[in-house]
Amino acid sequence: MAVTARDVAQAAGVSQRTVSDVVNLPGRVGAETRKRVQAVIDELGYRPNPHARGLRNNRSGLIALVVPELDVPYFSDLARCLIPELTKRSLTLVVDQTNGDPERERAVLTGGAVSSTFDGVLLNALNLTAADVEAAAATQPIVLLGERDYGASADHVAIDGTEAAYAATRHLIERGCTRIGAIGRQARSTGTAKQRVDGFTRAMHEAGLDPNRYMAEGEYDRASGAAVMGEMLDAGDPPDGVFCFNDLMALGAMRAAWDRGVDIPRDLAVVGFDDIEDGRYAMRSLTTVAPDKEAIAREAVAMLVERVAGHVGPGRRVRAGFELIVRESSGPA
Amino acid sequence: MAVTARDVAQAAGVSQRTVSDVVNLPGRVGAETRKRVQAVIDELGYRPNPHARGLRNNRSGLIALVVPELDVPYFSDLARCLIPELTKRSLTLVVDQTNGDPERERAVLTGGAVSSTFDGVLLNALNLTAADVEAAAATQPIVLLGERDYGASADHVAIDGTEAAYAATRHLIERGCTRIGAIGRQARSTGTAKQRVDGFTRAMHEAGLDPNRYMAEGEYDRASGAAVMGEMLDAGDPPDGVFCFNDLMALGAMRAAWDRGVDIPRDLAVVGFDDIEDGRYAMRSLTTVAPDKEAIAREAVAMLVERVAGHVGPGRRVRAGFELIVRESSGPA
Structure with a gap:
């Protein structure tokens, strides 16, 4: 019984x-x-x-994970890590997808269609203002996720994206690459992309290399990585190393190199970011920055549960760790 | 206003x-x-x-998608297709992961920890009995998903897994393969794997080939595909074609072939099942069975919403379509 x-x-x-x-x-x-x-x-x-x-x-036992896209492997990996943390507290994870639409991100936070349903929200938002986040965090339990500066006082768990990008770029430099590209800059980014550009730029400057020579925008999916890499390779004087700001773009970039007979890693070393499983089984297994997703999940749930239980006070900032995992895509030729 | x-x-x-x-x-x-x-x-x-x-x-506006694993790309693809169908009805998708644990699958259905929260359930269950499903469908709106025979009278949307497996195998035969393997049989399966074995076996018998010569069990992930393919290739007299019962195993199998210097598709043609994006950007883009996921989502939501609205009556069976997409992994050598 x-x-x-x-x-x-x-x-x-x-x-x-x-x-x-x-x-x-x-x-x-x-x-x-x-x-x-x-x-x-x-x-x-x-x-x-x-x-x-x-x-x-008036509690539902439901915690919402609000992410731009559900079918991005990084987010489904994160959801997989969150579920056991929530289950042991008799909480259920609800995944809500916003497509990065600021209206939808705001709706989740401001008593719109769904927010009354959840006890708390784990939010990875692309397009909210600091004021949006502050206002929402004042009225309901929220923990922010993602390597960006929301500019708001709310609990936040993330790795140090700048340091991680620096480590990825240093690896390419130490490997002997001299014509190093970066894919994933964004035109108006104050978020993830900005931290990765900053870390890349610092490492390049330290090594006396030009960070802007092969710096390109990217859309964080395979198709974009393939298209941008293809252009770099077709332009003549191609890069001999590339840091893609996520694994999906790196996988697309490897495919574009393959299509052109460019040998990885001999002619082109590739580094990604996220450590999704896909990269481990690629034809050249992918060197990548592996965020400690278990730690992110553990810390985020712990802080959210405290907020749900009534904890008040200024936003707390928790840094999770990361690791650079070197595999074939940047290994010995 | x-x-x-x-x-x-x-x-x-x-x-x-x-x-x-x-x-x-x-x-x-x-x-x-x-x-x-x-x-x-x-x-x-x-x-x-x-x-x-x-x-x-006493309605929540929440619909649960109950799946064995959240980080299987097929399920996140399906969730992505379900969201717009639900959103236009002001319903929100909740994703719940069971790990195929029969206790957890049953708990979702029988007023356990979470079921009182949902208006209806889209259920892809691995280990429920027909009696479990019948009992649950009698008390709450449920639509079943997945190519298996639940043996229960409940609404069910799926493609014809046997026909799809037959088409995949025919493709390898018509391409000229004669030593054709299959990876993904399961010891006690009455579900997905059984339909795929049936379709494979029928096509092989029709062509006068032995279906059991290279038939192997598999765990539906990359690691398993790589391990099983590695064993087949190392055993001598290796297959010249292989039908993997999902894309993840096919990607693992391609990696194992690559590690052994086996050229795809010249020495080994590979066909998968699911049409996940990963396969489109693999170093040899993957030939695969593409279920019509949009149709599955559309039909499943339509039937579930009718049940939520009070429709009673015997379980309905809807067949969604599929397509065999031929890519490099089984294309011209």
Whole structure:
């Protein structure tokens, strides 16, 4: 038979109301009592009924992950890491896709079609203003994701995108590349792309190389990587190394090189970003920056759950780690 | 200012209750009235507030897509196709991952941790019994997905997996392959794998070839495709063509062939199943069976919305189409 709040209350020597508060409003319960009751909850395996919980305190048990595109492997990898973190707290992940549409991103945050449904939001937004984010974070639990400066005081988990781009570029330089390209700059970016451009530029300047010689815009998908790489290779005096700002563009770039008989890594070394599985099985396995997705998921959920439980205070910034994984695409020729 | 139910009621000359019924319980409204009110709803752009809707009739506006794994590209492709179909009905997609765990699949269906939250479920289950599915379909709106015989009377949308596997195998035979392998059989499968084995076996028998000579089990991921293909190639007298039961295994198999200096398609032609984007940019672009995912999404949502609106009756079976897309992996050598 399922363990009830009454069972927990009896075993812990507290009222059912206290058990309910520990589950739903832990900030209201003293630290010692909270600890004792939580220990009994864990020991008995008590799982609060989310429907009853919703009726009592207007919570749904649902956490939204709001991302620009669901079928980008980085986001589905991240969702896969988030699910166990949420499941052990009896929370369910809802994935909502915005296509980077600022109206839709705003709608999720401002009591539009869906926001009343969620207890909290993990937000990776492309086009929100700092004011949008500040206003939303003031009224509901939000944790921001992604290597960009939202310019807002809200909890935020990300790796250091500038350092990661610097490491990727240093690797190409140390390998002996001298004509190094970068694919993925964006015309008006204050976000992910800007950090990657900054890290790339710093490493190139330090090595006395021109960062702008082979710097190109890109759309973060395979088709764009293939098209941009194709143009670079067809233009004459092609690069001998390229840092693509995500793995999808790197995979497209490798395909374009392959189509032109350019040997990877002998004629062209390629580095990506994200460490998606696809890159591990490419015909030349892909060197890439691997963000610590488990850490991102763990830290983001921990902070969000604290906000849901009533924590107030200024936004916190957590840096997750990353690793440069060297594979065939930039290995020995 | 937002259009309200009152605006619609006035314009259509009906009560607000009737407008609400057209939105929430269309089965209760006469066909002519329903049509007239719906026309006004469309004209004025009325969007019912899902929170108020939830309060009135215990609906959340959430539809769950329940799949074994979120980070399988086929499922994220499918989710991408479902979102616009649901959005235009003011419904939100929730993705729930079961890992194929029968307990978790059952929990979603039987009033467990999450089912009370959803208006309806799109279910791709690996390990449920016919009795599980029948019981669940009797109490809540469900549409089944996936090329398997659930053995239950419930709405179901799928392509004909046997015919698709037959077409893939015929292609290898017509191309001139005579030592044709298949990767993806499963020991106890009554589902997807069984249909693909059946279609493969029929085509091989018709051509006077032995279907079992190079038939192997597989786990539907890249690592498994690479390992199984590696064994086939290392065993001596290797196949000259292989039908992998999904694209991920085909990509792994191509990588294993590449590692051994086996030229694709000259020495080995490879065909996959699913048409994920990854295959289009592989070093040999992948020949594959492309299910009509848009049609699957469209038909599944249409049937589910009817069930949510109160449609009763026996389970309906809808066949979506597929296409064999021939690319480099089985093209001219």
